[in-house]
Amino acid sequence: MASSFSNIILGDLPQQILQRIQSLSTSELLQYALAVGGASVFSCVFVYIPVRFIYRVYFHPLANIPGPKFQLISTYFSRIYWTTKENKGRFLFGLEDWHKKYGPIVRTAPNIIHFVDIDAYNQIFKVATKFPKSAELYTNQTTQDSLLNIVDFHEAHLRRSALQPYFSKQSVRKLEPLINSKISKFLDRLGGMETINISRGFRCLACDVITTYSYEQCFEALEDRNFSPDWLLAFESLLDIPPIAEICPPIMLFLTWFFEKLDRATIRKISPSVSAILDFTDQCRAAVMRQKTRWHAGETDMVTIFAQLFQDDLKRGRKASTDKELSADAVLTVSAGMDTLGHTLTLATYYLVKNPDVQGKLLSELKTVMKHPKDDVSEETLEHLPFLQACLKESLRFSHGAPGPLPRDVPETGATIMGVFLPPGTITTTSQYFYHTNPDVFPDPLRFNPERWLVEDTRELEKYFMPFSRGTRICIGLNLAWGELSLALARLIRRYEITFSDEFKEENMQWKAMFVPITKGPLLVTVKEREG
Numbered sequence: 001m002a003s004s005f006s007n008i009i010l011g012d013l014p015q016q017i018l019q020r021i022q023s024l025s026t027s028e029l030l031q032y033a034l035a036v037g038g039a040s041v042f043s044c045v046f047v048y049i050p051v052r053f054i055y056r057v058y059f060h061p062l063a064n065i066p067g068p069k070f071q072l073i074s075t076y077f078s079r080i081y082w083t084t085k086e087n088k089g090r091f092l093f094g095l096e097d098w099h100k101k102y103g104p105i106v107r108t109a110p111n112i113i114h115f116v117d118i119d120a121y122n123q124i125f126k127v128a129t130k131f132p133k134s135a136e137l138y139t140n141q142t143t144q145d146s147l148l149n150i151v152d153f154h155e156a157h158l159r160r161s162a163l164q165p166y167f168s169k170q171s172v173r174k175l176e177p178l179i180n181s182k183i184s185k186f187l188d189r190l191g192g193m194e195t196i197n198i199s200r201g202f203r204c205l206a207c208d209v210i211t212t213y214s215y216e217q218c219f220e221a222l223e224d225r226n227f228s229p230d231w232l233l234a235f236e237s238l239l240d241i242p243p244i245a246e247i248c249p250p251i252m253l254f255l256t257w258f259f260e261k262l263d264r265a266t267i268r269k270i271s272p273s274v275s276a277i278l279d280f281t282d283q284c285r286a287a288v289m290r291q292k293t294r295w296h297a298g299e300t301d302m303v304t305i306f307a308q309l310f311q312d313d314l315k316r317g318r319k320a321s322t323d324k325e326l327s328a329d330a331v332l333t334v335s336a337g338m339d340t341l342g343h344t345l346t347l348a349t350y351y352l353v354k355n356p357d358v359q360g361k362l363l364s365e366l367k368t369v370m371k372h373p374k375d376d377v378s379e380e381t382l383e384h385l386p387f388l389q390a391c392l393k394e395s396l397r398f399s400h401g402a403p404g405p406l407p408r409d410v411p412e413t414g415a416t417i418m419g420v421f422l423p424p425g426t427i428t429t430t431s432q433y434f435y436h437t438n439p440d441v442f443p444d445p446l447r448f449n450p451e452r453w454l455v456e457d458t459r460e461l462e463k464y465f466m467p468f469s470r471g472t473r474i475c476i477g478l479n480l481a482w483g484e485l486s487l488a489l490a491r492l493i494r495r496y497e498i499t500f501s502d503e504f505k506e507e508n509m510q511w512k513a514m515f516v517p518i519t520k521g522p523l524l525v526t527v528k529e530r531e532g
């Protein structure tokens with residue numbers, strides 16, 4: 001049918017073109033190809049892009065929302081601009097300038113709107129929200145198939161419900177001996193070190209807790225002489241290469257395919273960093289698969305956070321996770337807590353060392369429940385120490401969790417936010433960073449001031465405090481994070497006098513937003529056991 005229709009319209013033209021092409025010599029063919037290619041590039045640059053730009057600026061349904069026009073020229077140009085050496089990780093600060101210029105609603109790309117407004121935030125990030133994670137932007141290859149990238153509400157709910165019991169407050173309480181044993185190991189290691197890269201140390205601590213809990217196989221990151229296992233260094237070094245996945249996702253697909261074809265020895269020669277990360281993900285994958293085999297062999301009483309994902313849930317209508325999904329979640333649960341926890345504890349230590357009066361106050365409070373520097377303590381006890389809790393909140397406020405922007409799709413019915421109608425296809429974004437640094441809520445926001453949390457009514461502060469995000473897709477590891485944060489900080493400060501190492505530079509603490517905050521350099525400290 002289709003071919004007879006084209007015959008009527010085109011006659012034997014296609015046949016003639018084919019014959020003509022077949023009669024051409026190679027050099028003539030090359031000339032034609034160059035001419036056609038040149039004409040296409042010319043019309044793209046001088047016709048298509050300008051016409052599309054004019055449409056986006058004047059006729060697009062979001063044309064009335066203010067924002068920087070250059071962001072509308074091309075999504076690819078914009079991505080490249082924000083991944084150049086000097087701009088990488090600085091998009092958030094670019095947003096800050098745009099909001100100063102244009103107000104609380106800014107159009108940051110043809111179909112992306114960024115809000116800084118707490119009611120807009122609550123509308124998008126409430127429980128039972130209608131705004132799913134953005135299908136266009138949650139596509140990172142490294143988290144493919146994991147819970148983090150699921151955009152469908154129902155599917156995410158099913159996966160979360162299978163994992164959630166292992167992260168409840170009650171489960172974390174049972175986990176306390178494990179957390180405390182890893183903290184003891186971490187603290188003992190500090191005593192024997194000279195200059196300590198404590199930023200890495202905290203990450204190693206988080207890794208050893210979650211790997212032991214997830215699949216009963218501690219990765220022993222704390223055993224590494226300088227808290228520098230190869231995979232941790234590799235993760236750090238890969239942050240410094242341009243994120244090609246963002247500029248051109250097909251390149252990443254190609255690289256994944258390419259590396260899958262090679263054996264590990266060859267990959268190690270081409271890129272030791274890629275090889276170290278593959279070793280790390282293999283280790284996660286092998287560990288979860290071992291658990292799965294044991295579970296199916298009848299060892300259902302073993303410790304693993306994946307037990308429910310190994311089987312169908314007939315009641316809810318969830319199929320057992322595939323091996324790919326299990327592997328992806330195994331990597332996610334380790335990596336999701338590592339940088340966020342590590343960064344928060346790093347900032348807490350940094351600000352406490354920088355503000356001896358604040359640290360002194362915290363130490364006095366800790367001494368009321370830990371008589372001796374090496375005493376153990378329970379999270380339940382620490383929950384009743386208001387100054388410690390205030391220090392933790394202030395550290396989380398500074399660390400932001402994922403500072404943003406976090407993208408969410410407008411539902412199919414469209415949505416009205418701050419009085420502006422957004423058609424389906426629009427992506428909303430908003431960033432925790434702006435709420436945490438709002439000077440009307442947190443006066444002098446860049447001062448580390450735990451006292452601000454000690455007022456009688458903290459409702460307004462809590463309203464603007466969302467380091468774990470909120471709503472349907474709130475951080476699943478929140479209770480575990482609080483447990484680790486309070487036990488690790490309390491025991492560290494009670495046990496050691498900490499000073500900045502001579503090699504430490506203040507500028508190391510400058511950070512950029514690469515989904516999670518990444519500091520320019522590590523926090524380097526020296527420690528001395530307290531005497532009483």
Ligand code: HEM
Nearest residue numbers: 147148333336337340341401402468469473475476477481
């Ligand atoms: C200070 C510590 C932590 C902070 C500040 C934090 C923060 C966050 C934030 C902001 C999100 C939302 C990301 C998004 O919407 O794309 C998130 C998601 C998540 N976090 Fe955490 N996190 C922390 C620790 C942990 C730990 C220890 C785990 C351990 C398992 C964990 C597991 C997860 C997972 C699995 C998700 C994805 C949830 C989903 O997509 O439904 N996090 N976290």
